[in-house]
Amino acid sequence: MVAVIKTGHSIHRIFNYNENKVKEGVAECIGAGNYLVDVEKMSGTMKLNRLLKQAALNENVTRNSVHVSLNFDASDTGLTKEKLMEIADTYMRKIGFGDQPYLVYQHFDAGHPHIHLVSVKVRADGSRIDTQNIGRNQSEKARREIEKSFGLVVADDRKKQEAFRLQLVDVRKVQYGRTDTRRAITNVLQAVLDKYRYTSLPELNAVLRQYNVLADRGGENSRVFKSGGLVYRVLDEQGNPIGVPIKASDIYSKPTLKFLETKFKGNEARRMLHRARVKNAVDMALLHKKTLPIEELVQALKKQGIDTILRKNEDGLLYGITYVDHRTGCVFNGSALGKAYSAKAIQERCSGKAVSAQELLQHPALKPGIELQSRPIVGTETKDAANDLHPAPLPSGTGNMLDVLMQPEQASDYVAGQLKRKRKKKKRKNLSNNQ
Known part of the structure; x- marks a missing residue:
């Protein structure tokens, strides 16, 4: 048996996922834990509301949903509904969810038997269940004990576990006509x-x-x-x-x-911290190359986990570029990284055309007398962001580009307006002894 645990922000989403499988005829809700009514007598609203009401007891728990799939080897036989429910109840109790409300769905859309369990992380007293490392600790221990007590095929082999996980999370290309x-x-x-x-x-x-x-x-x-x-x-x-x-x-x-x-x-806001990784990957790929075919740049970025999507018109002319960083999960339109990373600039840089320092260094806007101000980066081309500062001129030759990239974000001679004001000296009046 292999267990896969996911937590999320939406109870509705995981509930609807399983209920839609039921409507499609590829799943069945076979039981529930800690519900007052048998699952056969409950409507969809009754099932969902029980989970929502308990989650509402602690609104500070944002990732309040729990979605577990228990996957069995294809050779496991005799897995009746009653036995699957017994396995589900035992598993939930062993991982600390025995007193939680949960629903159990049997799915029939894979090559191996498996069930899904839907629950919440908030206890009846409003406290939160800690799920940190639950898969590595409580779940693994429960899995081994259940395999032994129920006579299931042992899944200690890492390759066997990976085979189950890939069937669950591998997003294969959709081929029209071959799958629903x-x-x-x-x-x-x-x-x-x-x-x-x-x-x-x-x-x-x-x-x-x-x-x-x-x-x-x-x-x-x-x-x-x-x-x-x-x-x-x-x-x-x-x-x-x-x-x-x-x-x-x-x-x-x-x-x-x-x-x-x-x-x-x-x-x-969430992607801003990861802009530098994509920009640095592009800059380093072009650092010591006078010319570099754009196809080779695409391959160089791919090795860094970044897919480069080139948008071309009917005549084959490049008019847009998007970077998909699979390691950080961030997607950037070229102009969102700065003018030097737009489609036109990338074509010029690949052909060996020099790029100005202002295009490489995207500084926040500066206003006289006010400290550094940050501005949001938008998905369209911005032309004025780089003109608010005057960084040092770019050294000649692409070999010195690294020096430019390593320059500090703020010019060394910049002093805030408040610090430039001169103090006026007060004249001391001579006080005579006669006064």
Whole structure:
């Protein structure tokens, strides 16, 4: 047996995921723990509200949902509903969730038997259950004990455990006609939406396109666009939409445009700490090269875990560039990193054209008499951000570019306006003894 534990911010999402599987006929809710009514007599609202009410006892617990999958070897036989429920109850008790409300779903959409358990991290008294290292500690101990007591196939072999995990989390490219379209799109979105930090629809699509999926608003005159709607489409190997589009509202997690716009705002600040990694990777790849074909730059960045998506028009001319950093999960439109990383500048740098220091060093704006001010980076081209400071001129020759990159963010001779003001000396009056 292999156990995979995930925690999240949305109870609705994991509940709807399993309930939609039931509606599709590929899963069944076989039982529940610590509910007052048998699962057969409960509506979907009753199942969900029990979890929501307990989670509401402590609103400070933001990652309040728990989603566990217990996976069994294909050769494990005799796994009846009763036995699966017994295994689920034993497992939840051993990892410290025995008194929590939880739902148990048996899934039939994989090559091996497996069940999903949905619960919350908030106890009945409002305290939080600590899940730090729960997979490595409590879960592993519970797994070994359950395998022995229930006579299950032992999964101590690391390769066997990895085989289960890959079937659960590996997001394979969607191939239209070979798998259920909605289910395949849902699996891709489940892996991408929370993992990556994107601030616009084009940046999100830079990731989704790698899995033959597209988030599409339609043309400006289309009914979908005018109503603020969004559909998801499957793409063929040439990147062309095929088949019937799926409305965002028809997908269990409801990844609508309104939902994504909320993600855009939150991701703006979260990705800022990782801008330097992508910029440095580009600069180092071009550091000692007079000329470098852009295809080689793409390969060099790929070795650093960064995919470079080049957007070209029908004539093959490059007009846009997006960097997808898989290690940090951050997505950047070229201009969001600075003018020197936009499509036009990258083409010039690859051809050996010198780049000014102002284009390489993106300083925060300075205002006279005020300390350094930070400005948000937007996804469109900004031309004035680099002109607020006057850094040292770029040394001639690309070999000295490293010196420029290592310069401090603030010019050494800069002094805040308040410090430049001269003190006025007060004249001392001579006081005579006669006064």
